[in-house]
Amino acid sequence: MGLARVLTPFGGGAGDAVDWSAVESAYGVTFPADYKEFVSRFGNGTIEGRIATLxxxxxxxxxxxxxxxxxxxxxxxxxxxxxxxxxSELHQLDRILVWGETDSADVLAWIVSGVGPDAWPLAVWARDDAAWTAYDCGMVAFLVSLLRGDFVRCPISDTSLVGVPQARFLHDREEERLAEEGVYPWDD
Known part of the structure; x- marks a missing residue:
C-alpha cells in the first residue's frame, strides 16, 4: 500500500476488523479493495486531526x-x-457513499456506479468551492496524492496536509484513550 510511505499510525494499535460479508450484504455494495486494506491497516480515525476516515x-x-x-x-x-x-450521469447525489470528512466541513466519498467498486470515482465536496469535484482514483491514491502534494490544486478546503512528508494517523480508540488521560495529541 503506497499510503504506508506517507502515513504512519501513532499511539496504540490501528486497524479495524470488519466482517465484510455482513457489511456488504447490509450496504448492498462491495467495497473497493484499497479501502478494505486501508481499514485493516488504519481503520476508523483521523489523519493529523484534519481528515476523519470512517x-x-x-x-x-x-x-x-x-x-x-x-x-x-x-x-x-x-x-x-x-x-x-x-x-456525467454518474454524478448524482443518491449515488454518493461518504467514507470521510475534513475538519473544514468537506465531504469525501465515492460515486457508486454499475462498474466494479475499484473503478468508482472519488468525489469531494469542498466547502470553499461549494461544489463537488470527481476524481478518477481510489481512496488510497487520493490520500497519497493529497499528502504528497501531487494535485495541481488542493482538492480540500484545508491545505495544511499538502506535501506533509510523513503524516500521522490516530485511531479513534487511541484518541479516546488519550482524551481520558487529558491528552490531545494534535496540540504538538
Missing part, C-alpha cells in the same frame, strides 16, 4: 459515525447538487 458499521443507531449515503436533507438541497468540471 468504516462501515451495521447499525440503526443514527449517532454512530460510519460510512453511509449523503444525508437526505443534503440530497434534496439543490445547493449540494453543484459539480465542478464536466458532469
Amino acid at each position: 468504516i462501515p458499521v451495521v447499525t440503526s443507531n443514527p449517532m454512530v459515525r460510519r460510512v453511509g449515503p449523503l444525508r437526505d436533507s443534503l440530497r434534496s438541497d439543490p445547493d449540494w447538487d453543484r459539480w465542478a468540471g464536466p458532469r
